[in-house]
Amino acid sequence: MELFPVYVFVERGTAVGQILFWDGNKWVHTEISEVFWDDVNKRLGINQSVPTSTLDVNETVTFKRVLAGGVTE
Numbered sequence: 001m002e003l004f005p006v007y008v009f010v011e012r013g014t015a016v017g018q019i020l021f022w023d024g025n026k027w028v029h030t031e032i033s034e035v036f037w038d039d040v041n042k043r044l045g046i047n048q049s050v051p052t053s054t055l056d057v058n059e060t061v062t063f064k065r066v067l068a069g070g071v072t073e
Helices: none
Strands: 020-022 027-029 035-038 043-046 055-057
Touching: none
Parallel strands: 043 055
Antiparallel strands: 020 027, 035 043
């Protein structure tokens, strides 16, 4: 498989920690209050701009399957 360099043009005003995604036409960024990546501490915040744990979700979450400590619920 041959790899080619990819050039991404990011809008002005994009802040540290914002996540980019492809909308089918161009790269767009999330709002910091929606999804935020803390690269220093390796934490992801969803609806949380200052995540305090590895995954910090400030909203209701629905799971289909949870594996915790080797026990499936």
